[in-house]
């Protein structure tokens with residue numbers, strides 16, 4: 464079984480994936496970490512030095528490579544991964560892979576992201592919480608089209624990472 468977690472920045476994909484992996488003895492894989500390692504740069508540095516288009520190309524290549532060689536794993540995707548190129552199609556066509564969307568309201572995402580905008584290249588220019596909220600609302604609206612094609616949609620509002628990891632484990636085991 465392979466589980467891939469998707470959802471907007473700040474929804475908890477990485478923490479929840481790591482918890483599922485450690486509770487079930489599975490490998491934890493994160494596309495962003497693979498890209499950072501390959502480029503020897505942080506995601507922010509890749510965006511500034513090489514641009515978003517370069518990042519999206521590497522994201523697509525790394526995902527393809529991962530899905531071709533994936534064992535029993537929990538895969539934490541980048542927030543934009545299912546929304547670019549043929550990434551969603553590749554995920555849907557991978558045998559034995561369940562795609563899970565961690566769904567949070569725009570208001571909850573804004574609250575979580577407000578203290579960490581500087582680490583995230585897409586939102587680092589937003590100088591007030593109102594601007595961030597407006598950005599997240601529009602962006603989430605565009606991205607939900609992709610996220611909602613997941614096999615499972617989990618309401619992640621007001622739940623801890625522990626609770627979410629148990630909820631997802633109970634779906635599959």
Ligand code: S3P
Nearest residue numbers: 471472473495506541542543584
């Ligand atoms: C992005 C989300 C980030 C990272 C990159 C682009 C996005 O991952 O891949 O900054 O397009 O939403 P997280 O969702 O893990 O923050």
